[in-house]
Amino acid sequence: MPKKIIIFFGPPGSGKGTQAELLAKKTGWKKISTGDLFRAEIAAKTVLGQQVEKYLKAGKLVPDKLTASLVEKNLRQKASGFIFDGFPRNRRQLKDLLDLFKKIIKTSEAIYALEVAVSDGEARERLGQRRLCACGLVYHLVYNPPISAGVCDICGGKLFMRNDDQPKVIAGRLKIYHRQSALLLDYWRKQGRLIKIDGEQAIKKIHEEIMEKLKSLKLV
Ligand code: ADP
Ligand code: ADP
Ligand code: ZN
DSSP: OOOEEEEEEOOTTSSHHHHHHHHHHHHOOEEEEHHHHHHHHHHTTOHHHHHHHHHHHHTOOOOHHHHHHHHHHHHTSOOSEEEEESOOOSHHHHHHHHHHIIIIIOSOOEEEEEEEEOOHHHHHHHHHTEEEOTTSOEEETTTBOOSSTTBOTTTOOBOBOOTTOSHHHHHHHHHHHHHHHHHHHHHHHHTTOEEEEEOSSOHHHHHHHHHHHHHHTTOO
16 A cells, blocks of 8 residues: 655745644644754753754754755654644755655655645734633634633643744744745646645634645545
């Protein structure tokens, strides 16, 4: 059986992490979110965490080699599918990913890119009101609020803001995304493997649309 691979694209704040998580829960496929993995390394104060902390703080991309080795480690897990969130982010990383597929997965044929499209204005607004829990859950003060203010519904942890979710850093991250994403999206479009979703809808509606598209492609 070929493994299923879905690669999420979208600017920071588009909701791709939220959708990747919903899809992972529904399918049992493993989610590889490079941002989450880096933040976990930083929190655990590992060597890798210390190497990458300054990049995340500044909203700059972590060097490609470090990123690819983290992805490789995660791609070696057993799974019937993988969901990428936040990788690849440039031409070099696309090449690294295609090489890793050849080396590790081999039988994969079902690779699709899924673009969650939102305007920069909407992305900025969402990031300003994003709140996180250390357990990995993501909230929005208005659109996806916790049951009791400031506290995680599932684990009771105290919610916090990401330190790169401030207007100046957000502007830089959006700029990097627009500079790099066009050629990646072009690549998947030319392969006939790009699914585009309107990200300016309710979270549940977007999830349903994604499931419908994947069903019509016989991926789920
Ligand atoms: P990304 O991974 O693309 O940076 P997230 O999934 O973290 O984005 O979502 C950014 C913020 O917007 C979070 O606070 C999240 O709860 C919220 N959010 C996600 N999807 C939607 C949506 N469809 N409508 C409104 N808010 C959303
Ligand atoms: P966003 O909400 O911007 O999509 P992520 O959680 O995906 O945020 O990424 C946060 C930060 O982690 C990035 O600004 C960057 O420093 C680092 N990072 C995540 N993915 C990558 C990647 N593929 N290559 C390099 N750096 C990355
Ligand atoms: Zn929690």
